[in-house]
Amino acid sequence: xxxxxxxxxxxxxxxxxxxxxxxxxxxxxxxxxxxxxxxxxxxxxxxxxxxxxxxxxxxxxxxxxxxxxxxxxxxxxxxxxxxxxxxxxxxxxxxxxxxxxxxxxxxxxxxxxxxxxxxxxxxxxxxxxxxxxxxxxxxxxxxxxxxxxxxxxxxxxxxxxxxxxxxxxxxxxxxxxxxxxxxxxxxxx
Amino acid sequence: xxxxxxxxxxxxxxxxxxxxxxxxxxxxxxxxxxxxxxxxxxxxxxxxxxxxxxxxxxxxxxxxxxxxxxxxxxxxxxxxxxxxxxxxxxxxxxxxxxxxxxxxxxxxxxxxxxxxxxxxxxxxxxxxxxx
Numbered sequence: 624x625x626x627x628x629x630x631x632x633x634x635x636x637x638x639x640x641x642x643x644x645x646x647x648x649x650x651x652x653x654x655x656x657x658x659x660x661x662x663x664x665x666x667x668x669x670x671x672x673x674x675x676x677x678x679x680x681x682x683x684x685x686x687x688x689x690x691x692x693x694x695x696x697x698x699x700x701x702x703x704x705x706x707x708x709x710x711x712x713x714x715x716x717x718x719x720x721x722x723x724x725x726x727x728x729x730x731x732x733x734x735x736x737x738x739x740x741x742x743x744x745x746x747x748x749x750x751x752x753x754x755x756x757x758x759x760x761x762x763x764x765x766x767x768x769x770x771x772x773x774x775x776x777x778x779x780x781x782x783x784x785x786x787x788x789x790x791x792x793x794x795x796x797x798x799x800x801x802x803x804x805x806x807x808x809x810x811x812x
Numbered sequence: 813x814x815x816x817x818x819x820x821x822x823x824x825x826x827x828x829x830x831x832x833x834x835x836x837x838x839x840x841x842x843x844x845x846x847x848x849x850x851x852x853x854x855x856x857x858x859x860x861x862x863x864x865x866x867x868x869x870x871x872x873x874x875x876x877x878x879x880x881x882x883x884x885x886x887x888x889x890x891x892x893x894x895x896x897x898x899x900x901x902x903x904x905x906x907x908x909x910x911x912x913x914x915x916x917x918x919x920x921x922x923x924x925x926x927x928x929x930x931x932x933x934x935x936x937x938x939x940x941x942x943x
Contacts, residue, residue, distance in 0.1 A: 681902050683927050698925035707844045724925045
């Protein structure tokens with residue numbers, strides 16, 4: 624009995640792996656643009672207080688030109704603050720990067736036109752397991768084989784159920800400004 | 813006599829506050845980790861690291877730890893290299909200039925996490941280990 628169960632699980636795993644490989648290969652065959660070193664900066668500074676700002680310089684971005692789908696992933700541990708204690712508190716107390724190691728955005732460039740200078744992006748940002756709808760206009764430039772995108776949007780800690788303790792509440796802005804700077808390279812393989 | 817006592821109490825308090833101040837300042841503005849000077853916690857091949865990191869439970873053992881790994885450069889990007897197609901390494905200094913594709917290198921850096929969009933392990937603050 625135990626043996627057949629094992630065999631079934633094994634079969635399921637192999638099937639899933641094979642299926643995964645097939646899906647992955649077909650996905651890669653499309654025209655994709657990739658950036659493995661996208662820059663994401665967020666800032667929640669209040670005047671007169673110490674700057675609350677972090678930079679992540681290895682954000683992944685994938686854009687599929689056929690479907691206009693865009694996805695981006697930032698590892699939380701990749702955000703670096705000037706103040707190391709702030710970085711530690713951010714990871715351990717606020718965003719709990721041990722439990723929620725990544726921030727993921729999935730969406731679409733709704734009016735993508737290779738010749739346009741601007742493009743509207745719409746999608747969901749998932750942080751700490753909580754989802755938030757984002758819509759913003761990005762500056763865009765497409766030069767042979769490269770698409771550069773820059774822009775910003777605003778989120779708030781409460782969107783992701785992040786509680787800011789009273790003691791630091793007036794030192795952290797309620798609106799967090801997020802800036803992005805992506806340079807995607809064409810990837811046909 | 814009383815006056816002298818007052819002065820010594822004031823002096824003691826001043827000293828105490830200075831010490832508390834210094835300790836608090838050092839606590840609040842402590843230096844970042846210097847990965848380059850830390851000893852590595854794990855040494856393993858890129859492929860093994862990738863397998864471990866793709867498993868959420870196992871990944872926790874490696875995240876934020878110092879990893880040393882040896883692999884072949886399969887791609888060079890603006891400020892990073894890919895080892896054996898599975899590990900992305902971002903260097904802290906411009907060690908990048910000396911590198912070329914297909915070269916075998918050993919690096920040491922901090923494991924940041926697993927990127928499941930590209931199925932890549934990300935390592936940052938890396939330095940080249942001379943071999």
